[in-house]
Amino acid sequence: xxxxxxxxxxxxxxxxxxxxxxxxxxxxxxxxxxxxxxxxxxxxxxxxxxxxxxxxxxxxxxxxxxxxxxxxxxxxxxxxxxxxxxxxxxxxxxxxxxxxxxxxxxxxxxxxxxxxxxxxxxxxxxxxxxxxxxxxxxxxxxxxxxxxxxxxxxxxxxxxxxxxxxxxxxxxxxxxxxxxxxxxxxxxxxxxxxxxxxxxxxxxxxxxxxxxxxxxxxxxxxxxxxxxxxxxxxxxxxxxxxxxxxxxxxxxxxxxxxxxxxxxxxxxxxxxxxxxxxxxxxxxxxxxxxxxxxxxxxxxxxxxxxxxxxxxxxxxxxxxxxxxxxxxxxxxxxxxxxxxxxxxxxxxxxxxxxxxxxxxxxxxxxxxxxxxxxxxxxxxxxxxxxxxxxxxxxxxxxxxxxxxxxxxxxxxxxxxxxxxxxxxxxxxxxxxxxxxxxxxxxxxxxxxxxxxxxxxxxxxxxxxxxxxxxxxxxxxxx
Numbered sequence: 001x002x003x004x005x006x007x008x009x010x011x012x013x014x015x016x017x018x019x020x021x022x023x024x025x026x027x028x029x030x031x032x033x034x035x036x037x038x039x040x041x042x043x044x045x046x047x048x049x050x051x052x053x054x055x056x057x058x059x060x061x062x063x064x065x066x067x068x069x070x071x072x073x074x075x076x077x078x079x080x081x082x083x084x085x086x087x088x089x090x091x092x093x094x095x096x097x098x099x100x101x102x103x104x105x106x107x108x109x110x111x112x113x114x115x116x117x118x119x120x121x122x123x124x125x126x127x128x129x130x131x132x133x134x135x136x137x138x139x140x141x142x143x144x145x146x147x148x149x150x151x152x153x154x155x156x157x158x159x160x161x162x163x164x165x166x167x168x169x170x171x172x173x174x175x176x177x178x179x180x181x182x183x184x185x186x187x188x189x190x191x192x193x194x195x196x197x198x199x200x201x202x203x204x205x206x207x208x209x210x211x212x213x214x215x216x217x218x219x220x221x222x223x224x225x226x227x228x229x230x231x232x233x234x235x236x237x238x239x240x241x242x243x244x245x246x247x248x249x250x251x252x253x254x255x256x257x258x259x260x261x262x263x264x265x266x267x268x269x270x271x272x273x274x275x276x277x278x279x280x281x282x283x284x285x286x287x288x289x290x291x292x293x294x295x296x297x298x299x300x301x302x303x304x305x306x307x308x309x310x311x312x313x314x315x316x317x318x319x320x321x322x323x324x325x326x327x328x329x330x331x332x333x334x335x336x337x338x339x340x341x342x343x344x345x346x347x348x349x350x351x352x353x354x355x356x357x358x359x360x361x362x363x364x365x366x367x368x369x370x371x372x373x374x375x376x377x378x379x380x381x382x383x384x385x386x387x388x389x390x391x392x393x394x395x396x397x398x399x400x401x402x403x404x405x406x407x408x409x410x411x412x413x414x415x416x417x418x419x420x421x422x423x424x425x426x427x428x429x430x431x432x433x434x435x436x437x438x439x440x441x442x443x444x445x446x447x448x449x450x451x452x453x454x455x456x457x458x459x460x461x462x463x464x465x466x467x468x469x470x471x472x473x474x475x476x477x478x
Contacts, residue, residue, distance in 0.1 A: 054258070118425050151311060
């Protein structure tokens with residue numbers, strides 16, 4: 001079998017298996033609730049792998065190694081240490097309370113949870129609208145996957161965009177959450193194998209002394225805080241912002257709502273443990289940024305670092321071409337694993353939190369599942385339009401929107417879970433607006449280049465404002 005034939009057969013097998021799993025998911029999807037969060041019958045280990053794959057997608061596997069390639073150790077610590085601690089902390093702090101409140105209020109989405117906690121239709125609508133900022137991450141994944149397809153097949157990037165879009169949207173349309181969970185389990189296992197393989201395969205570039213080898217590239221490249229970097233140059237930009245923003249990112253609709261898949265609180269420890277172990281292994285992909293720099297790879301665009309490294313390493317022999325095909329297909333799977341989750345979450349939010357509240361109960365019950373699929377098509381068209389001519393650094397473009405959503409969500413969800421008293425709706429809403437607005441002002445107009453830093457400042461201000469307001473309300477009541 002030639003490498004070229006193997007390429008088409010492997011991709012064809014992947015497509016067939018994904019559609020088969022989606023068909024199984026479609027048979028279990030009978031209504032909008034099943035499409036959105038399933039029927040409360042998923043194994044916690046499966047949900048944990050699904051979540052880890054959703055978190056560690058094209059950003060971790062394709063885009064973020066480029067930041068390590070350019071900025072060095074400081075970027076690795078930002079994404080590989082601070083971010084992992086933020087993820088684990090978020091789930092340890094929030095999972096139990098979020099699940100309990102979500103089940104008691106019958107929530108299926110983040111805005112639905114907000115409504116169950118605060119009882120405000122206006123706040124629910126606000127969150128449904130700002131959660132549409134997740135579309136920026138859809139754009140990142142579409143662009144990242146299209147770069148991989150162009151490295152695998154002789155097609156243009158725009159053609160690759162359309163092919164990726166048609167594939168992932170078609171299988172999500174079939175099975176919703178079940179299709180997302182089943183395919184993510186497959187894709188997560190593939191991603192785990194490739195992350196370990198690439199990590200071990202390139203270790204020789206460290207020559208047995210990783211820090212000394214990195215210092216040979218440049219003293220600042222190996223430094224914890226890189227003074228040459230405009231993104232990762234201080235404790236706050238490397239560690240504090242990485243922890244804060246990643247903690248907040250766990251509040252995204254396609255991530256935190258995974259908790260609602262669980263059957264009961266008894267499944268939480270197994271769910272979190274699986275997510276932590278699998279997600280930590282996925283983060284080994286960041287080391288590929290070091291390997292690319294040490295191997296002498298030169299790129300015109302930071303976002304193409306991983307692709308160029310893989311082509312350099314594996315395209316020079318027949319055996320390498322077989323490996324390259326398997327790696328590229330798995331990296332495509334990494335993108336699909338988050339993209340399908342975002343699509344399910346976005347369509348569910350638009351239907352459950354915008355369309356259904358404006359419709360009659362009977363009409364909503366009958367047409368909710370159909371509406372979710374119509375909305376999915378609309379999201380796909382919008383995502384394709386934004387990805388058609390992407391900005392130079394797609395990673396920073398996605399961070400501007402998604403980090404703004406995280407900054408807005410922190411106070412309403414964090415205090416909604418942890419604060420036992422009466423949290424005024426006006427306070428939760430104003431804190432959300434402060435978080436979003438301050439992040440955008442600092443990043444777009446205030447000269448803060450790193451979106452994680454601007455969002456972290458916004459979160460700190462928003463949380464401080466909330467604490468002061470609650471203290472004043474308590475003093476006034478006394």
